[in-house]
Amino acid sequence: MLKQVSIAVLAGAMLASAPVAAQVDLGVGADIDLGVDVRVGEPYTYRGYDSGRWYAYEEPRRAGRYYDNYGGYDCYKAFQYTWHDGHRARYDAYWCYDEGGRKYEVEKTRAVVRVK
Known part of the structure; x- marks a missing residue:
């Protein structure tokens, strides 16, 4: 036993x-x-969304509006399905545009939720 x-x-x-x-x-x-083959890190699809790609909740508006809270222009919230610590996960974060029109993820806004 x-x-x-x-x-x-x-x-x-x-x-x-x-x-x-x-x-x-x-x-x-x-x-x-x-003979176990664990495929952590491989792309996957969850609820119709492909992992490894950011999806905006709403189409970002390019109006030139500055957001003091995030330090950028035309900020919006987006999500991504990915892998985190060996588990499927969803990232939620805020994205903004800088003065040159380049997108960037705002620091310290990412939330991580494990997906089953």
Whole structure:
């Protein structure tokens, strides 16, 4: 019984680590081949949105309006599905334009939510 529990715990620990393709020697004359292929970091689609791409909640308006709170022009909120600490996640952040019209993510506005 203890041997089976130890094997299950060890197998679970191996599955939790990324990427895994290993053979485990249990030291009792038995080997377990864990041919697990964890694909952390690969692109995925969630609710119709492709990961790795920012999506604005509303189309950004280029009106030349300056936002003191964010230190930029024509700021808007956007989200992205991605990977964070080995888990699927959603980022929400504010984006603005600088004086030259280049987009940038406003520092310290990113929120991270784990996606199941």
